[in-house]
Amino acid sequence: MNTSVNDGAAIATGVMDPELRAAIGRIARVPQLLVACDYDGTLAPIVEDPSTAVPLPESVAAVRALAALPQTTVAVVSGRALRDLAALSRLPSEVHLVGSHGSEFDIGFVERLSPELVAVRTRVRNALRDIAADHPGIRLERKPASVAMHTRGIDPEVAAAAIEAVRNGPATFDGVTVTQGKEVIELSVVATHKGTAVDQLRTQLAASAVLFIGDDITDENAFGHLHGPDLGIKIGPGDTQAGYRVADPLEAARALALLLETRRHWLFGERAVPIERHSMLSNGRTVALLTPEAKVSWLCHPKPDSAAIFADLVGGSPAGHFSITPERGGIPLGQRYRSGTMTVETRWSGLTVTDWLDKPARETTPDDSPAVITGDSTLVRVLTGSGKARVEFAPRPEFGQVAVQLQPLGDGLLVLGSNEPVALYAPGLQWEVGNDGGYETAKAVVDLSAAGGQVVLELRFGTHSLEHHRVPIHERQAAAEQPWKDWVASLRLPSTSRDLVVRSALTLRGLCHEATGSILAAATTSLPEELGGVRNWDYRYCWLRDAALTARSLVDLGSIQEAEAFLRWVDGCIERTGGHPERLHPLYTIDGYELGAEAVIDTLPGYAGSRPVRVGNLANHQLQLDVFGPIADLIAAVADARGSVRDDEWRVLENMVEAVRRRWHEPDHGIWEARLPPRHHVFSKVMCWMTVDRALHVMREHGGEDRPEWKDLRDRIGANVLEHGWHSDVEAYSVAYGDEDMDASSLWIGLSGLLPGDDPRFLSTVLRIEADLRSGPVVYRYHWDDGLPGREGGFHICTAWLIEAYLRTGRRTDAEELFAQMVLTAGPTGLLPEQYDPLAERGLGNHPQAYSHLGLIRCALLLDNMLKQ
Numbered sequence: 078m079n080t081s082v083n084d085g086a087a088i089a090t091g092v093m094d095p096e097l098r099a100a101i102g103r104i105a106r107v108p109q110l111l112v113a114c115d116y117d118g119t120l121a122p123i124v125e126d127p128s129t130a131v132p133l134p135e136s137v138a139a140v141r142a143l144a145a146l147p148q149t150t151v152a153v154v155s156g157r158a159l160r161d162l163a164a165l166s167r168l169p170s171e172v173h174l175v176g177s178h179g180s181e182f183d184i185g186f187v188e189r190l191s192p193e194l195v196a197v198r199t200r201v202r203n204a205l206r207d208i209a210a211d212h213p214g215i216r217l218e219r220k221p222a223s224v225a226m227h228t229r230g231i232d233p234e235v236a237a238a239a240i241e242a243v244r245n246g247p248a249t250f251d252g253v254t255v256t257q258g259k260e261v262i263e264l265s266v267v268a269t270h271k272g273t274a275v276d277q278l279r280t281q282l283a284a285s286a287v288l289f290i291g292d293d294i295t296d297e298n299a300f301g302h303l304h305g306p307d308l309g310i311k312i313g314p315g316d317t318q319a320g321y322r323v324a325d326p327l328e329a330a331r332a333l334a335l336l337l338e339t340r341r342h343w344l345f346g347e348r349a350v351p352i353e354r355h356s357m358l359s360n361g362r363t364v365a366l367l368t369p370e371a372k373v374s375w376l377c378h379p380k381p382d383s384a385a386i387f388a389d390l391v392g393g394s395p396a397g398h399f400s401i402t403p404e405r406g407g408i409p410l411g412q413r414y415r416s417g418t419m420t421v422e423t424r425w426s427g428l429t430v431t432d433w434l435d436k437p438a439r440e441t442t443p444d445d446s447p448a449v450i451t452g453d454s455t456l457v458r459v460l461t462g463s464g465k466a467r468v469e470f471a472p473r474p475e476f477g478q479v480a481v482q483l484q485p486l487g488d489g490l491l492v493l494g495s496n497e498p499v500a501l502y503a504p505g506l507q508w509e510v511g512n513d514g515g516y517e518t519a520k521a522v523v524d525l526s527a528a529g530g531q532v533v534l535e536l537r538f539g540t541h542s543l544e545h546h547r548v549p550i551h552e553r554q555a556a557a558e559q560p561w562k563d564w565v566a567s568l569r570l571p572s573t574s575r576d577l578v579v580r581s582a583l584t585l586r587g588l589c590h591e592a593t594g595s596i597l598a599a600a601t602t603s604l605p606e607e608l609g610g611v612r613n614w615d616y617r618y619c620w621l622r623d624a625a626l627t628a629r630s631l632v633d634l635g636s637i638q639e640a641e642a643f644l645r646w647v648d649g650c651i652e653r654t655g656g657h658p659e660r661l662h663p664l665y666t667i668d669g670y671e672l673g674a675e676a677v678i679d680t681l682p683g684y685a686g687s688r689p690v691r692v693g694n695l696a697n698h699q700l701q702l703d704v705f706g707p708i709a710d711l712i713a714a715v716a717d718a719r720g721s722v723r724d725d726e727w728r729v730l731e732n733m734v735e736a737v738r739r740r741w742h743e744p745d746h747g748i749w750e751a752r753l754p755p756r757h758h759v760f761s762k763v764m765c766w767m768t769v770d771r772a773l774h775v776m777r778e779h780g781g782e783d784r785p786e787w788k789d790l791r792d793r794i795g796a797n798v799l800e801h802g803w804h805s806d807v808e809a810y811s812v813a814y815g816d817e818d819m820d821a822s823s824l825w826i827g828l829s830g831l832l833p834g835d836d837p838r839f840l841s842t843v844l845r846i847e848a849d850l851r852s853g854p855v856v857y858r859y860h861w862d863d864g865l866p867g868r869e870g871g872f873h874i875c876t877a878w879l880i881e882a883y884l885r886t887g888r889r890t891d892a893e894e895l896f897a898q899m900v901l902t903a904g905p906t907g908l909l910p911e912q913y914d915p916l917a918e919r920g921l922g923n924h925p926q927a928y929s930h931l932g933l934i935r936c937a938l939l940l941d942n943m944l945k946q
Contacts, residue, residue, distance in 0.1 A: 213231075308321070420433040458533075483519045598618060709768040873926070
């Protein structure tokens with residue numbers, strides 16, 4: 078629609094053009110938005126006496142609110158002198174005022190005119206004064222760099238004669254720029270116009286896009302300078318270069334109000350579902366998150382650290398989702414996992430949606446003919462019941478960076494335009510495909526009664542096949558669920574919080590990537606540690622530390638295959654260091670390779686407006702000497718469980734000790750990855766000690782050769798941290814040598830076994846951390862300045878450490894009480910994000926978080942053992 082529009086004799090009023098509404102929806106979602114408006118005829122209606130032109134209340138309200146939004150700038154670009162514009166509009170200081178068609182950007186502009194320009198301006202004023210004297214009714218408006226002659230309200234013949242006199246006289250002076258508007262002609266000594274003013278604002282503000290609204294001929298200069306994602310709206314009839322048109326200033330105010338509503342939702346979240354209320358699906362290849370209303374709000378393909386095809390979680394509906402709701406609406410009766418599985422059921426009256434992620438497979442029929450090739454993973458969604466359901470399918474590959482087309486074909490839809498083939502098998506559905514802000518969305522209504530009570534939807538990745546699957550859906554569901562059930566049945570489960578432990582174990586196994594052996598730290602990126610803050614990180618990778626602790630908790634439950642697969646993965650990472658295990662990165666991609674550069678997706682507003690949304694993690698380049706300890710501890714646990722050590726595990730263990738030998742004495746960035754200079758962190762030194770201690774245990778218990786140099790190394794590290802990590806002023810082991818700030822990770826001075834549970838130094842450290850860092854059901858990591866603004870919630874893993882510390886120091890009742898408080902913070906389906914805000918009583922951070930669930934499992938096992946004693 079971006080063409081010259083002629084006089085537009087009939088302009089509809091009251092109902093906004095759907096194309097304009099869609100265009101406003103698109104521009105409302107750009108990272109940095111500049112909203113620029115003319116004044117007279119735009120914010121304020123045209124009146125006979127320009128000195129009485131006040132803006133519409135609706136316009137003022139919208140402009141004020143837009144100017145208050147983050148990443149949003151509002152400017153009024155007028156032909157009026159800046160002083161007059163400021164006096165009449167009375168807009169807040171957050172709104173930039175540009176006067177004299179872009180000649181005035183601030184009050185002191187006149188002082189910067191050169192003497193030569195002042196002389197030209199004086200000559201122009203004198204000439205216009207003479208013309209006005211000869212033509213009764215003419216009004217002159219003096220501005221710092223120009224003079225405007227207004228002809229509104231006078232005899233047309235007199236006005237025409239005056240304009241002609243100007244054009245033949247002062248308009249021909251050297252150095253004079255002429256601007257013609259509605260019943261006004263302006264002569265300026267500065268060669269500028271509204272288009273150059275908008276360009277200057279765009280550059281200064283680094284705007285991603287500009288929305289300009291105007292009604293005058295002079296506004297065409299601004300419309301002519303719009304390009305790319307910019308949006309121009311012309312008010313009233315007449316030829317224009319603007320792409321869209323409204324009838325009058327009141328409709329312009331409505332357009333601004335729509336922009337405000339859409340952008341506010343985009344920036345702050347349309348309705349941010351509490352993080353802990355999301356449920357996770359997994360098939361060992363990728364993961365997905367469901368809201369309590371059965372909306373698929375997060376799914377990355379083909380791997381968990383790939384780009385998302387559904388990113389509603391951090392970008393709202395425009396970032397992609399797959400929703401199913403009753404046609405009549407309403408809140409679900411509940412959501413639950415099927416016992417012992419990763420299948421989720423969401424129930425309304427008359428509708429149940431059952432979701433799971435199927436593994437790729439080539440199914441065959443009894444006569445060995447192929448039933449269907451499912452490609453990569455398949456998201457299966459089974460609708461059962463008797464009512465009508467509304468389905469909305471909005472794929473947005475590459476975090477919404479790739480626009481795709483949806484083609485209804487046969488029994489479903491093809492997703493076209495992405496380099497990964499995707500198909501939605503949906504037999505019997507009649508799709509309506511519409512354009513939503515430049516992206517296609519498919520909608521349908523399903524009558525379950527007419528369909529026999531059940532409809533199966535299959536989102537198939539890696540294929541465009543829409544063939545019918547010949548294996549009945551109930552058999553496929555059973556086949557998908559049985560391996561999870563069998564695995565749970567093989568575990569040694571505690572009686573303490575048994576159901577939550579099962580869910581935590583399944584969650585951890587769901588974070589394991591079966592094809593590689595790596596283990597995710599969490600399923601998501603950029604879920605905030607503070608709502609609206611910048612503490613948003615990408616956890617969809619394999620941290621050596623997190624993964625080792627995860628595998629260790631599963632070993633404690635009786636499952637060692639995850640640990641064996643992970644240790645093989647670690648062996649591969651070590652091999653790629655070329656004989657330098659001390660150069661291991663703290664984290665790697667799922668495939669075991671170095672991450673690319675950390676980047677920001679600035680087109681996504683973030684969960685509840687928490688920006689930036691990041692991909693990658695700069696901690697990849699940090700030195701974290703603690704990572705070796707959990708791996709050595711895992712090898713010891715696997716060896717004890719199995720009764721032997723494999724060759725690759727010996728190799729990993731020896732490399733861990735060698736890495737510690739080479740670097741334990743160095744400062745590092747620590748477990749919390751603060752973007753600060755390295756320090757001698759107590760936790761890192763303790764983990765270096767634990768690396769060698771566990772290696773000696775494996776040697777002693779499983780037939781290794783005597784290594785006296787390892788014992789000397791262990792004792793030297795232990796003596797060093799016990800002496801230098803103690804801070805006499807605070808009477809505790811603090812965060813780092815010489816620092817008095819407390820840190821929950823220092824509890825490992827006792828949890829590791831370096832100090833016994835009854836050592837006065839450990840007892841004192843526990844008391845100090847309890848006093849400084851515990852708040853109700855949570856324990857904070859620290860309160861020291863980590864160089865980032867804002868604050869975070871309490872960390873579930875730190876809460877678990879304090880529970881264990883209570884048990885080791887004989888405070889069983891305190892441990893039981895804190896554990897009971899911790900489990901109450903879990904979401905309705907038993908999942909835990911990284912953190913919890915005890916004041917707002919809601920989860921924070923990426924979700925579900927391996928740390929949180931392994932902490933819960935460890936505490937439940939310890940409490941169970943205490944009960945048996």
